[in-house]
Amino acid sequence: MEPFVTPAAVDTKLRVEHVNIVFDRDGKSTPVLNDISLEVGDGEFVCLLGPSGCGKSTLLSTMAGFLSPTSGEIKIDGEAVRGPDPRRIFVFQERGVFPWLTVEGNIGFGLFKLPRAERERRIAYYVKMVGLEGFERTYPPELSGGMKQRLEVARALAVNPDMLFLDEPFGALDSITRLIMRGELLRIWEAERKTVIFVTHDIDEAVQLADRVVVMSARPATIQQIVNIDIPHPRDISSPRYLELRDGIFKQIGLAHKL
Numbered sequence: 617m618e619p620f621v622t623p624a625a626v627d628t629k630l631r632v633e634h635v636n637i638v639f640d641r642d643g644k645s646t647p648v649l650n651d652i653s654l655e656v657g658d659g660e661f662v663c664l665l666g667p668s669g670c671g672k673s674t675l676l677s678t679m680a681g682f683l684s685p686t687s688g689e690i691k692i693d694g695e696a697v698r699g700p701d702p703r704r705i706f707v708f709q710e711r712g713v714f715p716w717l718t719v720e721g722n723i724g725f726g727l728f729k730l731p732r733a734e735r736e737r738r739i740a741y742y743v744k745m746v747g748l749e750g751f752e753r754t755y756p757p758e759l760s761g762g763m764k765q766r767l768e769v770a771r772a773l774a775v776n777p778d779m780l781f782l783d784e785p786f787g788a789l790d791s792i793t794r795l796i797m798r799g800e801l802l803r804i805w806e807a808e809r810k811t812v813i814f815v816t817h818d819i820d821e822a823v824q825l826a827d828r829v830v831v832m833s834a835r836p837a838t839i840q841q842i843v844n845i846d847i848p849h850p851r852d853i854s855s856p857r858y859l860e861l862r863d864g865i866f867k868q869i870g871l872a873h874k875l
Contacts (some may be wrong), residue, residue: 629779629811630656630679637674637690647836648674650829652688654830654839659809663822665865666832672815673783677835679813680706680781692779702726704779705772713756713767719743722767726775742770745804756874766800771803779811783867786821798824800873802849823862831868 637649648671656662661714664672679690679868681700690697691791700706713722723742727735746766755765765785773779786794802825805812816822822829829843843865847857 619862627658628655629658629660629692630654630813631691632675632679633689633691635675635678635685635690637671637678637683638686649678649685650836650838652837652839654842656811656813659811661805661812661814661825661827663826663829664813664815664832665819665822665829666817667834667835667869668817670832670835671837672817672832675832676783676813676815677706678779679706679786682706687728702775703777704781705771705775705777706783707768707785708783713764713771715756718753718755719748719759719767722756723771723774725771738774742774745773745807746770746800760793761789762797765789765797769801769804773808773810777810779813782812782814784815784817787816794821799850801825806849817864820853821861823865824853829865830863 632652632654635649635652636647639646639648652675664675666672668772674683678685679697681697681704692701714725717725720739720743724735724739727738730738739752743752746769748763748766748770751763756767760768768785786797789797798821814822814825823845826845829833829842829845830839831843832838833840845861847855847861851858
């Protein structure tokens with residue numbers, strides 16, 4: 617597949633060039649990603665969508681430098697990705713806040729090199745941004761699931777990363793909290809304009825959040841389609857265009873008959 621090229625007006629942040637991944641275990645080779653090529657623009661919000669087990673998280677981990685491709689290359693800002701980089705933060709599916717640190721302690725964890733006044737200013741800024749004012753000295757076990765997720769996003773943003781890689785961060789939340797968190801993430805993204813790569817298998821979640829949705833096939837994964845979500849935020853999930861885009865993705869992955 618030829619790379620999808622971002623619009624000329626947008627600087628390319630990430631470029632995936634003909635990436636293949638094969639896992640060798642117990643003498644058996646298992647192809648996971650098959651000739652994946654993709655470009656992501658600076659400040660863009662892109663969702664990787666596909667069935668469970670198709671290789672979305674593997675692709676995300678490779679983009680972030682935690683895995684090396686069997687062949688092909690990934691570049692960020694024109695430089696080959698050779699490993700994890702503190703400028704790029706990965707938010708895992710399992711919540712990763714430190715239970716022994718308060719909200720303030722978690723957000724400030726990666727800021728130890730800053731002068732004290734700047735560290736406190738940045739902590740206060742992100743506490744307010746994610747709506748955790750009044751909980752600064754609260755420990756994670758005392759927070760709700762949604763609050764813990766907001767805390768993890770705040771901790772990721774506090775170190776001022778170039779990119780955020782999010783692996784189904786809302787998957788463990790109930791449906792109402794998940795809807796709230798989508799709105800919170802969009803609000804934060806619109807304020808910060810970081811480049812976001814977001815893995816999900818939820819079609820509605822992808823269409824609600826993304827500038828573009830990258831639809832992946834079953835393993836070994838290829839890119840089946842890239843869908844431009846040309847609806848401004850906030851998105852009306854009952855609008856004809858929203859339903860057209862959502863139903864088109866259902867059709868692409870062979871689930872249209874279940875709608």
